[in-house]
Amino acid sequence: MATMAKPLSDRDEPRRPNIASADVQLPAVKDYEQVDREISATLHPTVAWFIGLGVAVFFLLVGISAWMYQIYSGLGVAGYNPPVMWGVYIITFVFWVGIGHAGTLISAILYLFRAGFRTTIYRCAEAMTVFAVMTAGLFPILHLGRPWKFFWLIPYPNWRYIWPQFKSPLVWDVFAILTYLTVSSTFLYIGLIPDIAVLRDREKNPVRRRILGVLSLGWRNSDREWRHFARAYLFLAAFSTPLVLSVHSVVSFDFAMALTPGWHTTIFPPYFVAGAIFSGIGMVFTIIIPLRKFFGLKHYVTINHLDAAAKLCLFTSLVVGCAYMTEWFVAWFSGNEFEKTFFANRIWGQWWWASAILYTCNMVLPLTLFKQSWRRNPTWLFILSFFINLGMWFERFVIVVPSLSHEFEPWQWASYSPTWVDYAILAGSFGWFSMWFLLFIKQLPVIAIAEVKEIIPPRLRTTHDHGIDSSGRHLEFEPSTPGEDA
Amino acid sequence: MSGVIGAFRELDSVVYAVEELKEKRIGEVTVYTPTPRHEIEHAVNAGPSPVRRFTLFGGLFGATCGYWIAVWTSDYWPLVVGGKPVASWVPYTIFGFEVMVLFGALSTVAGLFIASRVPKLRMTVGYDPRFSSGDYGVWVACPPERYSEAQSVLREHGAVEVRDEQ
Numbered sequence: 001m002a003t004m005a006k007p008l009s010d011r012d013e014p015r016r017p018n019i020a021s022a023d024v025q026l027p028a029v030k031d032y033e034q035v036d037r038e039i040s041a042t043l044h045p046t047v048a049w050f051i052g053l054g055v056a057v058f059f060l061l062v063g064i065s066a067w068m069y070q071i072y073s074g075l076g077v078a079g080y081n082p083p084v085m086w087g088v089y090i091i092t093f094v095f096w097v098g099i100g101h102a103g104t105l106i107s108a109i110l111y112l113f114r115a116g117f118r119t120t121i122y123r124c125a126e127a128m129t130v131f132a133v134m135t136a137g138l139f140p141i142l143h144l145g146r147p148w149k150f151f152w153l154i155p156y157p158n159w160r161y162i163w164p165q166f167k168s169p170l171v172w173d174v175f176a177i178l179t180y181l182t183v184s185s186t187f188l189y190i191g192l193i194p195d196i197a198v199l200r201d202r203e204k205n206p207v208r209r210r211i212l213g214v215l216s217l218g219w220r221n222s223d224r225e226w227r228h229f230a231r232a233y234l235f236l237a238a239f240s241t242p243l244v245l246s247v248h249s250v251v252s253f254d255f256a257m258a259l260t261p262g263w264h265t266t267i268f269p270p271y272f273v274a275g276a277i278f279s280g281i282g283m284v285f286t287i288i289i290p291l292r293k294f295f296g297l298k299h300y301v302t303i304n305h306l307d308a309a310a311k312l313c314l315f316t317s318l319v320v321g322c323a324y325m326t327e328w329f330v331a332w333f334s335g336n337e338f339e340k341t342f343f344a345n346r347i348w349g350q351w352w353w354a355s356a357i358l359y360t361c362n363m364v365l366p367l368t369l370f371k372q373s374w375r376r377n378p379t380w381l382f383i384l385s386f387f388i389n390l391g392m393w394f395e396r397f398v399i400v401v402p403s404l405s406h407e408f409e410p411w412q413w414a415s416y417s418p419t420w421v422d423y424a425i426l427a428g429s430f431g432w433f434s435m436w437f438l439l440f441i442k443q444l445p446v447i448a449i450a451e452v453k454e455i456i457p458p459r460l461r462t463t464h465d466h467g468i469d470s471s472g473r474h475l476e477f478e479p480s481t482p483g484e485d486a
Numbered sequence: 487m488s489g490v491i492g493a494f495r496e497l498d499s500v501v502y503a504v505e506e507l508k509e510k511r512i513g514e515v516t517v518y519t520p521t522p523r524h525e526i527e528h529a530v531n532a533g534p535s536p537v538r539r540f541t542l543f544g545g546l547f548g549a550t551c552g553y554w555i556a557v558w559t560s561d562y563w564p565l566v567v568g569g570k571p572v573a574s575w576v577p578y579t580i581f582g583f584e585v586m587v588l589f590g591a592l593s594t595v596a597g598l599f600i601a602s603r604v605p606k607l608r609m610t611v612g613y614d615p616r617f618s619s620g621d622y623g624v625w626v627a628c629p630p631e632r633y634s635e636a637q638s639v640l641r642e643h644g645a646v647e648v649r650d651e652q
Contacts, residue, residue, distance in 0.1 A: 032520050032620035163559035167577045175584045183591045190595060193604075194618075198520075201615030217599075218606025220613050223530050225602040226522035231535035232598035239545075239591045246583060253580075453521035458497040459620075461644055 025455075026120075028299035032453050036198055039445045039452075042295040043199075049442060056434035063428010066421045067142060075145045079419040083412055084404045088422035089143045091396040092429055095279070096136035097177065097251055098272075098392060101244055102280020103129025104184050107191070108240035111233075117308035119455055120300045123448045124291065125284050126188045131436040132283070133181045135429050142425060169253040176250035183243055187236050193219050194229070194450040248276040255399065261342035262403040265330065271323035275395060278316035278362070281309060282388030287437070289382040291446060300447055303376045310375035313388070317366035324363065338408060350415065351402045354394050361391025488652040489513060489627040491612040492640030497525060500622040503643035504529040512636045513628030518617035526622075537597040544593020545586050552585030553578055612651050621646075 029035060070077050080087055103125040110118040141150045155164040155171055164171045197219040200212035219225060249269035256268040285306075292301040331343040347355055365387050368374045375381070405414050440446075494500045500517060504526070507515050517526050556578040564572045599605070612625040624645070626636040633650045640648045 036619050157559075162563060166556040166559065166581055167574065172577075172580045172584070175581060179584045179588045182588060186591060186595055190598070198618045201618045217604040218608075218610075219604060220606065220610050221518050221520060221618050223517040223519065223526055223532070225604065226519065227527060227532055228535045228537050228598050228601040230522055231537045232594050235537065235541045235594045236591055239541075239587050239594070242583075243587050246580075246587075250580060250584075450521050454523075458523065459495055460498050461496040 025304075026300060026302070026452070029452070029456055031459060032456065035449055035452050035456065036202065038296070038300075039447050039449050040199060040202055042297070042446060043442055043444075045442050046294075048294065049438065053435065053438045056431045056438055059427045059431025060435055061428075061431075063425045063431060066424030066428065070142075070421050070425075071147065075143075077419060077421045079417060079422055081414050081416050083407065084401060084414055084416040086400050086404060087416060088418045088426055089139045091393065091400050092426055093136050093139035093143075094251060094272075094396045094399075095393050096132045096139070096429065096433070097248065098276035098279045098396075099283045100129045100132035100136065100180070100184070100280065101248060101273070101276035102284050103127070103132070104180075104187070104240050104244045105277050105280065106284070107187060108237040109244065111237045112241060115308070116455065117305045119451050120297075120302075120305055120447050121284065121288055121309065122451075123191070124288050124446050125280070126184065126191065127437060127440050127446075128280075128283060128287060129184045130181070130188055131433050131440070132280075133177065133184065134436065135433045137177060137181065138429070138432070169250070169257045172250045173254055176247045180243060180247045183236070183240055187240055190229075190233065190236065191448060191451075192444060193217060194221065195445045195448060197221065198449050199445070245273055248272045255403075260403045260407060261338045262346065262399065265327065267323060267326055267330070271320070271327075274316050274319040274323060275362075275392060278313065278320050279388060279392035281313045281316065282385045282392065284309065285313070285381045285385035286389065289378050289385075291441070293378075295446070297447065300452065303378070306378060306381060307372070307375045310369050310381060314366055314369040314375075317362060317369075321363040324359065342403070342406060345406050346398060346402050349402065349406070351398060354398050354401075358391050358394045358398050361387040362395060365391075487611050487627060488630060488650070489612060489625055490633055490636040490640065490648065490650045491614070491626075492624045492637075492645035493614065493616065493647040494622040494624065494643075494645050495620075496644060497523060497622065499644040500624060501525050501529045503624055503640055503645070506639050506643070507624070507626055507636065510635070510639065512632050512639070513626045516612075516625040516627070518613065518623035518625070520618055520620060520622075536601050537594060540597025540600075541590055541594045544596075545590030547593075548589025549582050549586035551589065552582035555585075556581050 078087065078089070103122075106118050106125040107122040107129075110122070140153060141147050144150060152158050153174060155166075155174055157163045193216055196212055196216040200209055200216050203209040203212055249272065252268035252272035255263040256265060258264060288301055289306070292298050328343055331339040334340075345351075365384060368380070368384070401416050405416055407413070492503065494503070500519075504515055504517060507513075508529075508531070515530065517530060519526055553575070557573040557575075560573040566572060612623065614621075614623060617623040624640060626640075628636055630650075637648045637650070
């Protein structure tokens, strides 16, 4: 909730630094009506949007076709080769769960830390979270030989009144993912209610107005509603914060609870969580940079916001890099021959190229973000985000495949190569995710209208010669300054 | 419900108007604002939100349910493996935590809906669509004999439009 402090005198006025900070300023956004007008203008469909949706649906159909072929022919067409019975599907499952982490990090954790740069990007990140978790949730079903029995995955006494084993990481996984999907969807919807009310009040079409009226639950923007809303939002953020950390920890238990070399390690939970946040921020860049360009929102998602997000990306890259080096150190220091052999195989063995992609994309390329001019370059951030997505997919590949194909006994060793069915379903998952996201951005606001209004100086009866920000500080810039570089 | 609604363009005008309306005890005051502002919250001076109680009880109930289901199902089919306890609380903490978060979050939302009185199925007297956009609204619920007093306070503080509604 914003506040209006007494303006500082000019003598106390701090210099505005040319670096990203938590102090958000949107100098090109003048008043509340401008926010409503510009953000609701993004909801009109364009030719480019229809083309994008068509491409997404095409890839989805490719994935669905491959899945139907797999159901008809059996799971053998997916390229599994004993003992490598986890492949592209589990890799992509972990990949999408990881993508889903940045959304709640940005919307909940950064909210609790009062990091101002989240305001204009969190709605996109939250929607990304929900759709990424929806995508991830498909993969356990795709991995079933008889997918019509998918409801057996839900923990209930489904066979002779026997309940599932609550000591099993796979059962924890089901609860963690379903809880995360429920809570993140709820968080997204609650944040959307005041914005849907804005759309309802601007809507001229009676049918759409009626639908938006139902979706906004009759929200009236009264002080009573805002008071309870602010409190509920804070508590939801407080619940979501440990949930973010727990979900990928639980996903990591799927591996760490097994005795397989390369998996059985206590570093996995923090390592997975840091990797998930890193990959999620990469995907946020992939989405938000084209959005701000095509929707004309550069004065909302400013260079300062991208700069601050890039610092977070750099930090998580360093944490992930530290985790990689710790893994090598532990393997060497443990004196365990299996671990040492496994890690040597990971770097110099059959899958050396996958490890090389992983380390280059996740450890080396993000180091460019130490330089401010690279952090403030949206083109570079967009290109880098693709490398991060690629590197994080290969991180999961390096965790899953080399461990299963190179276990304790040499007679167990095997190879693995994904088939066209794997690749088609992987492409289909991107189509599924993109389709939902593209539909979302044309139905609901991609930037939180009510929260952006909080950081705009309110209209006052007592006028000032120049602007005053939400904390009461005088602003140096002229009112006509374009806001993109702020 | 009857009363007077005033539309304002400026935040400071709203705050002064609310303070005077409360001082004169003309009637119950409701402020419509496009975005939450602490100044308005302080002027209205409402008590703490009861949502926190929903959160607390939802979380405690969820944690209890989570542990209870895991322990009960273990005892329902007791199978001792390696001399270990049938119901082991350490792994069940993960389950208890997830259910705590789930119930706590959902009960927080229920608390928000109950305390805010949403969903609202009827039109609200005095509400105007401009209050979700850029203007502020001050609604004073009062009997007709006090309309003129409320209207004069609202106009005095710069309301751009004042009207009585029923």
